[in-house]
Amino acid sequence: MAHRQAQQRRPSIHDVASRAGVSAATVSKVMAGVATVKPENAQRVLDAVEHLGYRVDPLASDMRRAKRRIIGAIMPEFESEFFGQMVSQLESLAEQRGYTLVAASSRESEAREKEILARMHDWRVAGVVLAPVRNEHGPAAAFMKANGMTGVLIDRVLSDDAFDTVSADSASASAEVARELIGKRHRHILVIGLGEQAATVRARLDGFRATALKLAPDVRIDVVLAETDVEPLRAQLRDYFDRGEGGGERPTAVYSLFLKGTLVALSEFRRRGWHCPNDISLVGFDDAEWMQVTWPAIAAVVQPVRQIAGHAMEALFARIEGEEGPPTARLEPCKVLMRESVGSPGNVPHSGDRQ
Amino acid sequence: MAHRQAQQRRPSIHDVASRAGVSAATVSKVMAGVATVKPENAQRVLDAVEHLGYRVDPLASDMRRAKRRIIGAIMPEFESEFFGQMVSQLESLAEQRGYTLVAASSRESEAREKEILARMHDWRVAGVVLAPVRNEHGPAAAFMKANGMTGVLIDRVLSDDAFDTVSADSASASAEVARELIGKRHRHILVIGLGEQAATVRARLDGFRATALKLAPDVRIDVVLAETDVEPLRAQLRDYFDRGEGGGERPTAVYSLFLKGTLVALSEFRRRGWHCPNDISLVGFDDAEWMQVTWPAIAAVVQPVRQIAGHAMEALFARIEGEEGPPTARLEPCKVLMRESVGSPGNVPHSGDRQ
DNA sequence: ATGAAAGCGCTAACAT
């Protein structure tokens, strides 16, 4: 029966038009909320829409318009709280403006990142929120530039000559971590990180070092950086502590510049039977829900996800709507949550300490 | 200059066609890999494509075809490892088949879930992977049914009369947890969960209870279920322990049926100064990276994310390609990781125990 | 083997 078939094929704007006894153009106007439609006709259209269950096909609609109401989001991964929250926020903000967010994970690969970007370009997305794997100088940003895409760079970036950037204020947060640690009389601190994330790591490291040295010129800061991946870092860290054990020198605190580093540090402490904060203190950049329920609770730098997402979208939509002007570089303030994993050295005897 | 403008507007199939001296139809065939094109012409097209940097617009392409090569994925949240991994997997699998995954978070709201579904229907997605907030009987699945959408239900589902389902084998995993706990001589166990996730919670609870009672008929199993949200559960749990303290009765182990419950339990233990496993044992459904680096490491049921994602996509594409037949209901086996948070009661004196 | 023509579902000029 014709009725049943109509159920299968979705009603198009023409179905509505003929049912309402007007043209497709008028239906289009009603759907778009254009005021110049005779109220009576508008009502007929609305009735037909209601009856048929008609909904505009956003893709067909975009096809005709200039730009598509789609925002692309590219994150290095989806598995962590930080990027999960970020995607969730971005989705919500895009939706509020009538855009759809299409998110993709580069899985920490710059090659994939570029591929995804190319695909998003194929989709003719209106704009892109890119959280690059490495930094703002990677091939993905170059691709965006070369193809005149509009976009915003977030997280592992500082500033760029072509795109607006939004990221956590790593340097200030790290300075505060330094203040806290120095204030608690730590004078030998190990900082661990991933060299790949050059800009960010540098900001965090420099921010930390500058403040620590200013407050305590005699402080010793060791640095263990792995280039690309977490596993090498684990090995390097093990090696570092092995050497330290022999020489009788061991840092009293560790500052991890990224989340996985915090996990690696914890697991290395476990292996050695060290407990926080008695044997060693620990602070990590990037907070997670579990950090406040473990024993000890893990001190962490909380990144302002909502602010980053919010300002990124704000900047992006401004550009989409044609705003000119040099790219801006925003830094959003973090919160440092000092929890039980940080103590003062010497307050409690180190178990198994040879000094 | 004309050249610069050409940079702005992406080359269309017609640009390629005229440069190659053939028609758009021929270009289309070459791009689609149709064999009936004279090799010489095909080469000219390829050269033009190369020169112009032409890429097919997938949306325009889908516009003309019947179905769009887009898969929708709806998850209750993006913030947890489980769903993060799930989206990542699904994206990868969709991509392998030349589809794009559009993921959205229902943020644990059934209302939003249905809205998202409607939007995906507007997009005319080829199929949907839905991880419902509650279970397979929610309004979202009903919407899918009513609109003849093709889809697969995952995670918080058992089976459905209209859609294929894929989920973790909660019952078997819970039975194994029961075996472990009973084997370690626990005879008073608290199970906590969220009532909302009816089917899953029931499967986990029943699987646990049946096996526990079979192995130890004298076992006492208390159950604390909050209906909708995590905070009420926290309150109920606190209340439960308060009552227990007075009566001198306290479970020796807690089995949390979902991840946030595990966090709530841990934080409640903290508040009371109880340590695992000496004061109480803990196992949680759902594993997370941090659980193996904390002290104690937290025992957990590991859900087979890859298998769930893999079989979900398999089933979905089979349906998309027209496979008929009654809906299937898959259960994927879990792994139970017994870690340090589980011990035997009485082995070590309970600190602060009044018994 | 190839191209002309006809749309997919929609919107934006332009007439009326």
Place this chain on the structure above:
DNA sequence: ATGTTAGCGCTTTCAT
């Protein structure tokens, strides 16, 4: 205020 026309970029008969 409304309808007609002309596409967006692509694919697909259907002639040739």
